[in-house]
Amino acid sequence: MDYSHNPKVPAGCQLNRILRDDNLRDLVIQRLPIKDTLTLARTCKEHRKLILGNRFDINAKLKRFNLDSIAFRTALGRSGALISGSFALQFLLGVVWKGTDLDVLVEAGTKMKMLDRFLVEKEGFAMASVERTGPSKAGGECRTYSKTSEDYGEAKIRLISCTSLPIQAILSESYTSCVMNFISWNKIYSIFPRTTFVDHETVPLSPQSNDHIPLLEKYRTRDFTVRNVVPQDGQGWDEARHRFVGDKQTWTLRLDTTGITPPEEPEFVLESCSFDMQYETRLSGNPGSHIVGDLDNVSIYDDYHAWCEPWRYIRICARTFTHPSLRYTYTDSNSTFFDRAFIDALDVQTREISSSTNRRSIVQVPLF
Incomplete structure (x- = not known):
């Protein structure tokens, strides 16, 4: 034609x-x-x-993991689990990196068991390994499941148990900005879309150590500019910023949910989770600080600790909280419960729900 x-x-x-x-x-x-x-x-x-x-056909992208994507996403919603890691980044970039697994963060306990049964009993996966992930919010264990077929080869899915909400683990423990993307049962979120997809850069979100170097090098080979310091001029990064998962700075993309059974928990619970961004400067000689300067100027990883000059990173603060008047658990950005921004966000959601259902009593709103 x-x-x-x-x-x-x-x-x-x-x-x-x-x-x-x-x-x-x-x-x-x-x-x-x-x-x-x-x-x-x-x-x-x-x-x-x-x-x-x-x-952005999520069902088509999940096919390479040899599972029923509709049933899998329904299970994601029921368990409150989130797809994170490189798959979310690949999905938004429209690429496939060979040898990458599907990482799913889920709260430890009954929700972890729910997804375990789904993969083994419904989808025919077998548990390949179990590893401890260390004492952290994403701590507990990492279970790797595998399944082999003629059409898709070997597919691997990793269930990472969290001691708290999966979103808190993602916000608090991601080591660099380009991995701050995650997928729920019905939406995909990117916390730093401009830096990741327009500038094609990634900046540190924690004090960097030698353990991070192979991970950062991996993204350098994938055409990202890897910075171990936040640019001096900020380039859109503020010294302190209060944000929500569902705010206007987050790129939120609604996915096709045809055939999926929605969970009881409304989507605004995830989107109302808040966090703080703090711009920090340290010296490499301080305890726990190991990397300074431009990665291109340092060739031997073991020599990082010898450098001594200021370097900067963005620290994200998010803690979970519950309250007898709240049905669900959220993340908060500081020690002050019910800050003004959080109250305003819940008020907007409550009014929308009340308006759509013609309910006058706040007690009837699903949030409470």
């Missing part, structure tokens, strides 16, 4: 023809950076549906 320029045919019509052709649309979208893909999707509603439905 010839789509060469024809002066009698408007350019928009030619674009429509290309986007409506499945094969041509795939070729175009697979080669576009995510920024250009979103720009193209904004040209009209029809284009948006065709482009985003193709680029």
Whole structure:
């Protein structure tokens, strides 16, 4: 089919023809950076549906792990689990990195057992290994499940048990900004979309140690500019910032939920979780600080501790809290319970629910 320029045919019509052709649309979208893909999707509603439905088809992307994606996402919702790690980043970039697993963070206990039974009894996975993950909010254990088939080869899924909410583990313990992406049963979230997908950079979120070097090098080979210091001018990073998971700075993308049974917990619980971003400066000579300078200027990892100059990183603070008047558990950013921003966020959600259901009593709202 010839789509060469024809002066009698408007350019928009030619674009429509290309986007409506499945094969041509795939070729175009697979080669576009995510920024250009979103720009193209904004040209009209029809284009948006065709482009985003193709680029962000979560069910198609999960097929390589040899499982029923609809049933799996239903189980994610019921257990409150979140897909994190490199898969979420690959999904947004529109790439596939060979040898990567599917990481799922889930609260330890009954919710962990629920997903364990689903993978083993429903999907036919076998537990390949169990490892301790250390004393942390994502501590407990990491269970690796594997399944082999002729069509997909060996697929591996890792269930990482959390001692608290999975979102708290992601917020508090991620080591660099480009991994701050996660997928719930119905949405995908990117906390630092501009730095990750526009600037294609990643900055530290914790004091860096020698253990982080192989991980950071991995993202360097994937064309990210790896910084071990936050730029001096900030480049959009504030010294202290109060944020929510579902705020306007987060890139939130709603996924197709056809066939999925929604969980009882409403989505605003996750999106109302708050956290603080603090801009910190330390000397490499301080205890626990090992990396300074530009990674390109240091070739021997063991020599990092010998460097002694100021370096900076973003520290994210998030703690869980519960209250007798709240049905669900949230994350808060500081020691002050019920800060003004949190109250305002819950008030908006409560009003929306009350309006949609014509309920006048706040007691009838699912939050309480």
